Amino acid sequence: MHSFGVLVALLALMVTVATALTIRVPPYEQQCFFEELVKDQRLSITYQVGDGGQLDVDFWVTDPTGNILHIINKESTGSHDFRAKVAGRYTYCFSNQMSSHYEKVLQFSVEGANAPPLDPKAIVDPVLAAITDLAKDVHSIKEEQQYVMIRERQHRETAEDINSRVMWWSIMQVMVLVGVCLFQVYYLRHFFEVKRMI
Numbered sequence: 796m797h798s799f800g801v802l803v804a805l806l807a808l809m810v811t812v813a814t815a816l817t818i819r820v821p822p823y824e825q826q827c828f829f830e831e832l833v834k835d836q837r838l839s840i841t842y843q844v845g846d847g848g849q850l851d852v853d854f855w856v857t858d859p860t861g862n863i864l865h866i867i868n869k870e871s872t873g874s875h876d877f878r879a880k881v882a883g884r885y886t887y888c889f890s891n892q893m894s895s896h897y898e899k900v901l902q903f904s905v906e907g908a909n910a911p912p913l914d915p916k917a918i919v920d921p922v923l924a925a926i927t928d929l930a931k932d933v934h935s936i937k938e939e940q941q942y943v944m945i946r947e948r949q950h951r952e953t954a955e956d957i958n959s960r961v962m963w964w965s966i967m968q969v970m971v972l973v974g975v976c977l978f979q980v981y982y983l984r985h986f987f988e989v990k991r992m993i
Contacts (some may be wrong), residue, residue: 848897859883
């Protein structure tokens with residue numbers, strides 16, 4: 796029965812450890828999200844731009860009083876980890892206001908938003924502590940895998956674009972070569988023609 800309780804705790808913890816979202820931020824706009832935190836609750840926000848223009852967005856976090864805790868300008872990836880100094884609504888925003896043409900597609904994950912802060916004295920069972928550590932590790936592996944998948948897609952698109960350019964450049968070179976050959980044949984035939992004078 797004890798192992799069943801540990802299994803239920805593990806599943807509940809894995810469900811509440813992190814959330815991951817993919818959003819689209821149109822040009823000249825921003826999208827904000829908020830989390831209600833209690834004092835000393837830890838929150839970690841990680842994001843990566845997967846598509847759109849220069850693959851950059853502005854990111855900032857504000858506390859319940861409106862003070863900016865962290866700001867990142869024009870970056871394709873970022874991460875911010877903090878503990879709430881006061882209880883309240885913490886807001887984090889992604890802005891694409893610097894872009895005039897490209898919609899940005901970004902993926903972000905929030906860890907610790909739904910989980911109350913853990914009191915080290917409250918963890919009596921070492922198995923529960925191990926489960927918590929494993930859940931955090933699983934989340935970090937999942938984030939890394941998502942990052943690698945996005946980078947692989949970007950690199951594949953770049954390779955396909957370069958392949959297309961090389962193909963068109965090769966076709967153009969063949970056409971120029973055929974044109975030069977035809978011109979040379981015509982020009983050399985002109986030298987060997989017998990000119991008759993009347």
